[in-house]
Amino acid sequence: MQKRRKLGRGVAVVGAGLSKFGAYPRGVRGQDIFVEAYKEMIASIDKGFDPEDIDALYLGNLSSDLFERQVHMGPAVANRIGIVPKPTIRFEDACAASGVAFREAVIAVSSGIYDVVLTGGVEKMTNLDTTHVTEVLAAAMDPDTEIAAGETFPGIYATIATAHMAKYGTTVEDFMRIGIKNHYNGSLNPHAHFDASITDLMKRKAAAALKKGLPEPSWADEMEFLHDPKQNPVIAWPMRLFDCSTVCDGASCVLVVAEDIAKNFTDRPIFVIGTGQASDHFLAEREELTSLRAARIAAGEAYAMAGVGPQDIRIAEVHDCFTIAELIGMEDLGFYKPGEAVRAVREGENRLDGKLPINTDGGLKAKGHPIGASGTGMIVEIFKQMREEAGPRQVKKKDVDLGLTHNVGAHGSTVVINIFERR
């Protein structure tokens, strides 16, 4: 049934950049934040490049419409970075917007129509308060059943989590372990929204209490801190605050070029060797609640195109809008069998120094989840890690030759997977 697709010609990433993620003041526009990512992307191109070479802009964005009352973001960004009259397209696939924009850029370049496509994503979310951000994100679900039921974006993943717990015995502590790992990684990433590990946060909270003349709080360890409902309130049980990605602003930017011209930009391009994408029904209409079928299909397509399997992947960015999402992502990608990813989580196998590092940049949890920017944000991290430019969070092992990004839209109704190779 599944077609085996292949790229028409080779495609490479030659530059990648990220804006600082976090809350920019009201009045800062998405296109302004994109400029920050674009400048960093240009700086990453070793041999420099001429913006005139850009054939098109493929931009991921969930909803500048609702967040900023701005539609037609593509030309707004092109205007700000000075590439008018190049064609622009905005991609909306919920949280997978820029992962999809990137994949489409790869398809366009591999087709031979374009040689250089600027791709990336942006979201300016913090103009709205929590209730309204919740409303915008929930708009990616089914209005007749899911929204009518009172489901929220955290709620729908929490629903998936209880199914996983019931089927496999997964515990809330397993989710917490994923959050602890990602916060630690984020603390080493200057672009991250959260600049603190859970341990750092505990120390800060204790110091703040002392300063106010209050009794010094003491938690035996990170787990006890995360079980403290004051520090880590429930958002949608079993997802607590530190299980949820952050609402923030940010942009990411990647330059995709044809393989045969990649050396004009850099001697160290990162090659795109596989890509896959799939859609799925709303949650209740799926056969399984504990796995995202779209992820399995997209991964199967990407692995087949790349001629590799899950056992070959050395580093991955796994979509952790919620900690449960990272856990099932690890299973859907085939890194672990269903129900067995918790073993790796408990043994720390996915830490920076582990066998298979996951979300070395802090993930959406700690780096932040400016929706439209997240997909290509993951690609920025794989690019940096493969080029050994990730600074203090650079993975120590030297074999990071194959990397994967797993980018989920909404509750798995879109999933896009991209696979990268260092040669």
Add this chain to the structure above:
Amino acid sequence: MPLESKFSEVAENRLYSLAYNKSIREHKLMASRCKKCGYLSIPPKPVCPKCHGSEIDVVEMKGGGKIAAYTVVAVGAPLMVEEGYGREKHYCCGVVELEEGVKVCARILGVDVSKPEQIKVGTPVKMDFVETFHAADPTHEEGERTFLAFTVLEKP
């Protein structure tokens, strides 16, 4: 047939949203059933998701089922905040598997939301409906709205 009559035809089509929500207002839960393969779908679909068949019946669900997955929400959806739910008053919702084998997302009533860890997947539930007043939004007029819910059956 004049094209204008298409408007009411779409509005009344039992496989589209408006008719599904009208049935909810009448306290009925409808599913589509593919005449070719028997596949059930909620909300009803004009094309069978399983076999692409377009010969579709609309059938009423009996209302029995069990909890397949759930959550207890503290940071509520705007719809629920309007009903007074939120950080001080949590609510339960999730996926219910009906006795007919099809699943649906709905509100879950009759559980202790202060002890979410004690709610059990597999708990039998019975169809119920919630009626509340809501302000207008782009797809609804202001007024009473009806929502699908399931209530946990009393312990035997």
